[in-house]
Amino acid sequence: MSESTITSHTVRAYDTELEILGRKIAEMGGIAEKMLADAMDALTDLDRDLAIRTVENDPRLDLLQRDIEEQAILTIAKRQPLAVDLREIIATIRISGDLERVGDLAKNIAKRAIKLSTEMRIPRALIGLKSMHETASLLLKDVLDAYALRDAERARAVWTRDAELDALEDSVFRDLLTFMMEDPRNISFCTHLLFCSKNIERIGDHSTNIAETVVYLVTGETLPTERPKGRPDLSDFSTTVSA
Amino acid sequence: MSESTITSHTVRAYDTELEILGRKIAEMGGIAEKMLADAMDALTDLDRDLAIRTVENDPRLDLLQRDIEEQAILTIAKRQPLAVDLREIIATIRISGDLERVGDLAKNIAKRAIKLSTEMRIPRALIGLKSMHETASLLLKDVLDAYALRDAERARAVWTRDAELDALEDSVFRDLLTFMMEDPRNISFCTHLLFCSKNIERIGDHSTNIAETVVYLVTGETLPTERPKGRPDLSDFSTTVSA
Numbered sequence: 001m002s003e004s005t006i007t008s009h010t011v012r013a014y015d016t017e018l019e020i021l022g023r024k025i026a027e028m029g030g031i032a033e034k035m036l037a038d039a040m041d042a043l044t045d046l047d048r049d050l051a052i053r054t055v056e057n058d059p060r061l062d063l064l065q066r067d068i069e070e071q072a073i074l075t076i077a078k079r080q081p082l083a084v085d086l087r088e089i090i091a092t093i094r095i096s097g098d099l100e101r102v103g104d105l106a107k108n109i110a111k112r113a114i115k116l117s118t119e120m121r122i123p124r125a126l127i128g129l130k131s132m133h134e135t136a137s138l139l140l141k142d143v144l145d146a147y148a149l150r151d152a153e154r155a156r157a158v159w160t161r162d163a164e165l166d167a168l169e170d171s172v173f174r175d176l177l178t179f180m181m182e183d184p185r186n187i188s189f190c191t192h193l194l195f196c197s198k199n200i201e202r203i204g205d206h207s208t209n210i211a212e213t214v215v216y217l218v219t220g221e222t223l224p225t226e227r228p229k230g231r232p233d234l235s236d237f238s239t240t241v242s243a
Numbered sequence: 244m245s246e247s248t249i250t251s252h253t254v255r256a257y258d259t260e261l262e263i264l265g266r267k268i269a270e271m272g273g274i275a276e277k278m279l280a281d282a283m284d285a286l287t288d289l290d291r292d293l294a295i296r297t298v299e300n301d302p303r304l305d306l307l308q309r310d311i312e313e314q315a316i317l318t319i320a321k322r323q324p325l326a327v328d329l330r331e332i333i334a335t336i337r338i339s340g341d342l343e344r345v346g347d348l349a350k351n352i353a354k355r356a357i358k359l360s361t362e363m364r365i366p367r368a369l370i371g372l373k374s375m376h377e378t379a380s381l382l383l384k385d386v387l388d389a390y391a392l393r394d395a396e397r398a399r400a401v402w403t404r405d406a407e408l409d410a411l412e413d414s415v416f417r418d419l420l421t422f423m424m425e426d427p428r429n430i431s432f433c434t435h436l437l438f439c440s441k442n443i444e445r446i447g448d449h450s451t452n453i454a455e456t457v458v459y460l461v462t463g464e465t466l467p468t469e470r471p472k473g474r475p476d477l478s479d480f481s482t483t484v485s486a
Contacts, residue, residue, distance in 0.1 A: 069333075073319060073329065073333060076316060076319045076320050077319050077320075077323050077324065077329065078323070080320050080321070080323065081320065086316065086320065090312075090316060097340070177430060177431060177434065180423065180427070180430050180434075181427045181430055184423070184424045184427070187420060187423050187424055187430070188420060191420065191423075191434070191437065194434065194437070194438075195437075195441065198438065198441075
């Protein structure tokens with residue numbers, strides 16, 4: 001076998017490893033998106049069965065993340081990749097970590113849906129949460145597309161648009177507080193929804209983390225640590241999550 | 244230069260790299276512990292200045308984490324370490340991620356302390372939170388000791404004792420709900436404390452993540468995904484965080 005045959009063979013094996021990592025990220029992304037959608041459906045319909053199925057889906061994400069992390073590190077150790085390929089592998093480690101957290105947060109919403117399934121529903125308290133969910137799932141979808149297409153511009157747009165979600169959370173927070181003050185019987189239900197809205201807001205944070213990773217992957221650049229915020233004084237509600 | 248000189252030189256350089264990584268983890272641990280203590284002091288005394296200083300400390304943790312991650316991955320790429328050393332390096336990546344999150348959660352508490360500094364304080368609402376803080380800071384301290392001493396037994400104890408914190412959070416949750424129902428003027432203050440208690444509970448989760456990493460580092464074993472929980476049906480409040 002000539003040396004060039006060996007080299008191209010090694011390169012092919014390496015490309016296959018990167019491809020498998022990329023495919024596993026796509027799989028994680030699909031599961032995370034579905035968990036979020038199902039958790040929100042379970043919450044708005046107080047559908048206990050769907051909530052339980054959503055919770056049961058989470059270990060798949062945990063396993064995939066461990067799997068990606070292990071494979072990525074073994075690839076680094078075996079192949080001693082150059083800078084650009086190293087970025088590719090580091091990106092899969094970071095993104096898998098964020099998607100695993102998105103799954104956790106969706107699971108938290110589903111668990112509250114189980115808890116709330118026996119309580120009285122206050123439909124108007126759910127309206128703001130639905131808007132938050134629409135925005136968050138769009139951010140997640142867009143950033144997964146940006147990763148798949150290696151599109152730094154699309155990733156930057158997600159990074160900027162997360163401010164919308166922060167602004168929505170602020171408004172949901174105020175509404176829920178108002179419902180609680182109107183009638184103490186609303187307090188328990190609305191408290192659970194407050195935590196759900198925080199979970200959705202944090203899913204947005206993880207989408208922006210993934211956006212940062214995509215920009216780093218494509219351009220080698222690191223985005224500034226401070227993102228634009230969609231509220232006047234929101235220090236109290238911002239959760240900056242690093243990849 | 245003989246071959247054995249080169250080898251021992253390489254080994255020494257490698258040990259130094261591992262040592263530097265270990266020292267940076269210890270530094271992160273110290274910062275995270277101090278941030279948590281300061282954030283809780285700021286919250287109980289409604290000390291706005293201390294809260295602001297605590298928030299300003301957070302970027303140090305973010306930078307250290309990035310630094311550790313980069314150095315760890317470069318070490319893997321350069322040295323192609325054997326399984327046992329690979330575990331050592333993977334552990335630093337995971338633990339630095341958890342400590343960075345602990346800092347974020349402490350920062351969130353400090354931000355609420357800033358927000359609350361102008362509001363009326365309800366001292367009895369803070370009692371449960373202080374107990375949670377004592378437990379959480381002990382878990383964090385113990386798990387950092389377990390890492391420094393490579394003590395798997397101490398790590399396992401942290402992993403088990405996190406259930407105490409979950410139980411405390413449940414009791415704080417019920418108390419805060421009661422205060423809100425007693426008097427609607429308590430709702431805003433107590434809502435912020437609810438989020439603080441959730442932040443402390445999650446700091447406990449990150450301590451158990453670190454405990455899992457220490458056990459994996461020392462023994463090569465992976466702990467079961469389900470930890471013992473300190474509450475009858477607390478699915479609604481558990482936040483399982485993977486390393």
